[in-house]
Amino acid sequence: MEQQGPTPTQSHTYEPGYLVVCHACQTPYDATQAQWCACLTTMRTLVCPTCNACSCAAPKAYRDQFWAKAPAALCAARFEEKQRAFDPPPKPAPRQVKRPLVVVADDERVILRLASAILDSMGYGVLTARDGAEALEMTRTYKPDLLLADALMPKIDGREVCRRLKEDAATASVKVIIMSSAYTAAKYKTEALSHFKADAFVTKPVDFKVLQELLMKHIG
Ligand SMILES: [Zn+2]
Ligand SMILES: [Zn+2]
Missing domain, CATH: 3.40.50.2300 (Response regulator)
Known part of the structure; x- marks a missing residue:
């Protein structure tokens, strides 16, 4: 749908949402608005806003399909999450x-x-x-x-x-x-x-x- 009214910036793109069904509670949610989970894992997943379950523990087939169909921007964000720099703070005495x-x-x-x-x-x-x-x-x-x-x-x-x-x-x-x-x-x-x-x-x-x-x- 065309964005109405003034846009914040000319280059701003409006990503359409990505509606998914939670594997745990079956409630649909927009994955592009969801939070990354707090699991210790190389590639984190998104948290269902209804039941707070992430899909780390979902069956592999569910996760594969989730990311195979995900918008490119969301997949890119996931890789960015993984690649983000980490400088350990200096070691104290x-x-x-x-x-x-x-x-x-x-x-x-x-x-x-x-x-x-x-x-x-x-x-x-x-x-x-x-x-x-x-x-x-x-x-x-x-x-x-x-x-x-x-x-x-x-x-x-x-x-x-x-x-x-x-x-x-x-x-x-x-x-x-x-x-x-x-x-x-x-x-x-x-x-x-x-x-x-x-x-x-x-x-x-x-x-x-x-x-x-x-x-x-x-x-x-
Ligand atoms: Zn859920
Ligand atoms: Zn997780």
């Missing part, structure tokens, strides 16, 4: 960090950015590491209350970082949550807990509420 302190270790910038924002909003101090070696070093230096580490990382695997921390009396009390988008089968969870001694294992996308409950359980 160990005595100056906010506690409870969580170290987040992931080689994906988007995960570090999202996790920092989420943990900060929950009131935790946050430091970020980009690989397993940095995660190990930072945990030894800062003695965080919890390490949230991706399983597959360069230099040292997150699960191996966990095993080393738990073997060392100086860091054994640090709680460790391993997250993974690759190792999702049940046997990997069992292995992470029994062999690598992780306190919890979660699969990506990590739902905001699931993360919140885990943090409450392990560090309060």
